[in-house]
Amino acid sequence: MDTPAQKKRPRGRPRCDASRTQILEATNALLEEVGYARLTMEGIAARAGVSKATLYRWWPGKGAVAMEAFMDATKPRIDFPHTDSAVADVTAQMHLLAAAYRGATGRLVRELIGLGQGDPQTLAAFVESYLLPRRAAAKDVLRRGIAQGELRPDINLELLVDALYAPIFHRLLLQHGPLDDAFIRGIAASAFAPALLPR
Amino acid sequence: MDTPAQKKRPRGRPRCDASRTQILEATNALLEEVGYARLTMEGIAARAGVSKATLYRWWPGKGAVAMEAFMDATKPRIDFPHTDSAVADVTAQMHLLAAAYRGATGRLVRELIGLGQGDPQTLAAFVESYLLPRRAAAKDVLRRGIAQGELRPDINLELLVDALYAPIFHRLLLQHGPLDDAFIRGIAASAFAPALLPR
Amino acid sequence: MDTPAQKKRPRGRPRCDASRTQILEATNALLEEVGYARLTMEGIAARAGVSKATLYRWWPGKGAVAMEAFMDATKPRIDFPHTDSAVADVTAQMHLLAAAYRGATGRLVRELIGLGQGDPQTLAAFVESYLLPRRAAAKDVLRRGIAQGELRPDINLELLVDALYAPIFHRLLLQHGPLDDAFIRGIAASAFAPALLPR
């Protein structure tokens, strides 16, 4: 029995996978070193030992390369702890997130979101590949909390996730206050307050 | 006897005020037309009938011009209604803000914040001149609510303002959901819930 | 019994002769349309439905392809009339040549010679395949003139051919004057003058 959806190899020379890897690695290195604002396509090409034509063949501009490079480097880590309290799990993850956002990751996320404000496709890519999977994971944990009788069953999950994470992004992007543990504790407490069931 | 701190008019030709006005108007027009990303200093100079040297004499770069132009156009409007319920007043203003952010103002705010992610001075200017005055006004209204016995006196005002406004900025910047009235009602309800006193 | 020196058919797929024809036709069409300057190997390949590798397998560069295409299209026509006056025959052919050089052929010849100025192989190919055969044909006619007692037997043929044809190329390439019939009559008269025998 044949594989029904067998891969139809296209005609010409196949895409050189080493190039892709080298480009994304070079981009990540440069993002680390100089940030997005001073990232250039020429710099990426030179660092990766790749011609500019190859860059432009596969990505429309530096926004797209940066986004894919960031996604490539950030892919595997959506890590919620798993104890018997969903509220504690989400709160712990919020602390981890804030810690990450205080460092190099924070600068990158800020710059990518900033970049997205002038480039709808980049923003869409960021939301699709980064934000929504994390929100989905959070909602899964919260649904567990509902099933366990920890949270009210009639809460609006979407709204609760916004209430929990929006303040973190707000402070990350506006820098009008610290992203410290006290702040996280405060927003977790006030966001969870109307959703908690007495036990 | 002379006034000791009298304004010492400098020697040469005074700054041409018409230029400033024309520059800010041209910048606002261009921001409306092409957005921040495609705004250029050369474009502003040409549109305002002004030389680039004049631009660079008074502003360090296009970020600063854009920010000042935006501030100039947005200056007068911080308008909280004033009824006998502070909660109702803040909620009403949130609806107004969301409405503004669904239009041209929203695009500008998005782009300016985006721009700020790669340019600390611009971000600081935005926070100082735009965000903080609005937060202060909101806190004033909320303090009135405390004084009137509508809100608990032990709430953390800073945190409450974040809880109220962060979700609006979050959806404005990430575009992962609508900024509609239902959303505003939801976040107002959940953010105010733990702060309300029974009457 | 086998033929001892039989043609050893090479192992693989034989050269596709259709390709060669299509390539030369495509090249001629493009030369007609856009001229040599804007002729590209990619354009030829696309038009001929042929891969670039095939082009580079058989020709070293676009100069060579263009030259061969031109030769292919121009091959058969070296046509001197044949009357009983060699002088009249050569003069008539000069008029025909000038007429051709006033049209599309002239543009091609100009561009090919121009191209040859930066590419010795191309120039050599042009001289070998185009110029020398025509000069040889002219010299044959002139030798007939000598044999018939129309021209002096001690003339330097090489020099006479130069005197007859160089002014045509000169005006073709420098465009400092018209290539019209009066001009041809003039140079024929002055070039033949010292070579004619009184009859």
Next chain:
Amino acid sequence: MDTPAQKKRPRGRPRCDASRTQILEATNALLEEVGYARLTMEGIAARAGVSKATLYRWWPGKGAVAMEAFMDATKPRIDFPHTDSAVADVTAQMHLLAAAYRGATGRLVRELIGLGQGDPQTLAAFVESYLLPRRAAAKDVLRRGIAQGELRPDINLELLVDALYAPIFHRLLLQHGPLDDAFIRGIAASAFAPALLPR
């Protein structure tokens, strides 16, 4: 009394004349070293310490720069000897010209004419600035020959100049024979033959 046609200085920063000089010098040096075919605008800019924008502000392309540089370097030399025989003077200059064309000047002239075959403006510039002045000088000498009774007064000067110089350009450009003294003697003799008056 004022100068009626006083020079109206244009408004902005005046053109930097050092740039022009450096560009032309760099171009001449590069033409000497690598020839026209491998001359690049980027190379000129780098060598002259000038930005590419400046190059493109004043010249439309590398052809124009090369032409102007060549003219700048070749400007002053139109040198006909002046004896009491116009024929001898022209012949002597033809020998000098052939000598120059056997060297570096010849390569440049070949490449510039070649370049002109695909670029009408460049060719026009060459003809106007190089060819025509030299032809005019030759015609002046020939007119002297007529006035002195050395040449027939009814000759067509334009045609005679073509007959004298076309073969030189022909051999320069087609390289089908040597540009040596014997050749020059031959064409001078045959071109002057029908124009000489018996003394």
Next chain:
DNA sequence: AGTTAATCGAGACGGTACGTCTTGTCTTGAC
């Protein structure tokens, strides 16, 4: 009234990156 100095417009300049284009090589599977 003449001097002085800051400001203005215009626009040339060195610099940098852009995104496109062409060249000539290479790789793969089909024939």
Next chain:
DNA sequence: GTCAAGACAAGACGTACCGTCTCGATTAACT
């Protein structure tokens, strides 16, 4: 062994802005 398809490195192309600069012209307060 040759073909079509097409990815690849290299590098020049011409354009667009950047931020700086050099002019002459303008405009007031201070001589």
